[in-house]
Amino acid sequence: MSKVLIIGATSAIAIACAREWAKEGTAFFLVGRNARDLDDVRADLAARGATAQTHVLDFAATETYPAVFEQCFAALGRVDIALIAHGSLPDQKQCEADADIAMREFMLNAGSVIRLLTLLAARMEPQKSGAIAVLSSVAGDRGRPTNYLYGSAKAAVTTFCDGLRAQLFKSGIHVLTVKPGFVDTPMTRGLPIPGILLAQPRTVARDILAALKSRKGVLYTPFFWRPIMWIIRMIPDGVFKKLNL
Amino acid sequence: MSDETLTSWGAYPHFPQSGHMCTWRSRLAENFADVVARHGTTLPFGKGRSYGDSCLAASDHVLSLRRLDRLISADWQTGTIVAEAGMTLADVLKVAIPRGWFLPVTPGTKFVTLGGAVANDVHGKNHHVRGTFGRHVRTFGLLRSDRGQVVCSANDDADLYAATIGGLGLTGIIEWVELQLIPIRSSQLTVTTVRFNTLDDFFALSDELDGKNEYTVAWIDGFARGASKGRGVFTAANHADTGDLSVAAGKNLAVPFHLPVLAAGGALPRLFNSLYFHKHAAHRRVDPTGYEPFFYPLDGIGHWNRLYGRHGFQQFQCVIPHKTAQPALQHILETTARSGGGSCLSVLKRCGDLASPGLMSFPMPGISLAMDFPQTNTLDKVVFPQLDSIVREAGGRLYPAKDAHMTAEDFRRFYPAWSRVEATRDPALCSRFWKRVTA
């Protein structure tokens, strides 16, 4: 019997993870902003033998966040695995032209995640067990001119999770920071990404499951992003400025 | 702007498609209307495992449905599933096998979608006992630009049901499919393998083994000449009674870019064919085999179509009625051998007499032959016209799912019901194939 909470349950990466977890006895609590799409995900997981309940959340209405966890813990009793997956890839040019858009995107990708994690950590702590996986990104490893708004939000998430991991370790709760490279999901649709760099959500999901099992702290997925990002971080500023990465 | 660029499996004719992605059923009607408003007409696209131009839109703008891959409901007591049309057979197997169910009919690759399997009314190695895929589809939901959502079955909207099975994606967008699975006790098969030396031996083996086996198929050496002409390997199988219900691990190899080792035809494929023949023992063998190597030997290598290089390849697949099959197949094999090219991969299979509910289903009682050729000019100009006339005279027909060359005249002779499909066609849907054969 495992109890799984997914926030951003309509994400392609989240669905791929959920399908790996789904079997007779798994109970899901699925949170997202669109009721019909959430119900499609619920039905898919139910047909795979799991039970699932949905909860519609308006991510801008932060005062409604506590109710997510009240209902989740009322439904599941406890949370063995929590996956935080929602996020958006904003248009960097738009963010440069309009500070309101920039802050709205930052609030979604960093602010809402930190708020949700803060509430979740307090609820999970007394359990003294369980795991939290958070979808950050390789983009958070260094701000690049083409997407530094998104990158800075993911950097905030990554750093927050570093601290949360050390904090919750004392309570026996594991925190996994997931840093995918490019994944073939609606988020990357239309982007000119070379085929060999584009991972399938299923591949990323398998890596996430394995990392949770081995209690890894930070996961680069697919693995080759770890050396790629190491190189990108090593490029001296003087050179980096001139590259249009 | 489109979401992805797509091609057919054979990559010939080469018309890259702009794919417009649909991710949620709740948005399908909107996505459909959007593409049509901007590009006039479109065509549903599954996984592009069709070889020629039947999966290419006349407008070169397709509606990509691979993300509609969810189960809607499943009854594991009766083995009935309802799933979105973009779910692949590979994904169906993953959930069905551990629960003791299997696909009622499967083509030679599992990377096809339910929608594509219905639209081409695909057949498998068990055609002689189960007929085509469409026979196992109870109902499906169709989205039409003129009527909205329609639920079709043999009883409801029966004309549309019949026109859509084998309807080449022209009668509407299949949103979901209700499929009846078959029970299995093990995911293993008991496979009988026999080498044969002549086409006559193939017919004798087919007579002997088809009745005793759920699945039969034969590979034939497309390069063999003289004394070895007509040699091949016959395989026949049944689901095993004992064993486990394990799902095979996914593919591990892939051809990363165009690597045209088969493009030139000639020496290498000749060698492969010969090695394959000699790999099998001369005497009859019975072995337990996993379902993966038996049904999907080519799926183990991702993108193997790239071995034919940039110019792509064509498959020629025909079915010839029993009474003319022997001489016609002999004639076809001789003609291809004489042309110097030879087929890199040739497969023979007996089709049974179970009728499909579809109007334009390919199989007919007789023998089907499929052959793969690297794309060359002589193929279209010299070889295929000769093969076509053999098929025509023998009363057979060609398979649209594999076709890039059939003439409009031949098509209308092979599929006289085409005009009924044309009458029910969704005005917002049209393929390059359809334009070519009905123009």
Ligand SMILES: Cc1cc2nc3c(=O)[nH]c(=O)nc-3n(C[C@H](O)[C@H](O)[C@H](O)COP(=O)(O)OP(=O)(O)OC[C@H]3O[C@@H](n4cnc5c(N)ncnc54)[C@H](O)[C@@H]3O)c2cc1C
């Ligand atoms: C290695 C290999 C082996 C094969 N073996 C066999 C075999 O043994 N027997 C056999 O019959 N075929 C075989 N095929 C052909 C293949 O099964 C068919 O071409 C199949 O239809 C491909 O499905 P797809 O999802 O890739 O569809 P696509 O190729 O993308 O599309 C095929 C057709 O289906 C339509 N379509 C797709 N989705 C929908 C939808 N949701 N609603 C309405 N129309 C839709 C398209 O418009 C198009 O006309 C084989 C192909 C390969 C590559």
Ligand SMILES: NC(=O)c1ccc[n+]([C@@H]2O[C@H](COP(=O)([O-])OP(=O)(O)OC[C@H]3O[C@@H](n4cnc5c(N)ncnc54)[C@H](OP(=O)(O)O)[C@@H]3O)[C@@H](O)[C@H]2O)c1
């Ligand atoms: N794809 C990649 O290449 C990639 C790489 C690195 C990291 N990631 C991260 O992985 C996570 C999952 O993304 P994915 O690739 O699976 O993409 P996806 O399928 O597009 O999922 C995005 C998810 O975020 C939700 N979302 C988007 N905008 C929202 C908003 N304004 N308010 C509330 N929810 C919103 C979506 O909900 P709806 O379904 O309702 O739109 C969906 O659940 C994200 O955090 C992303 O940053 C992705």
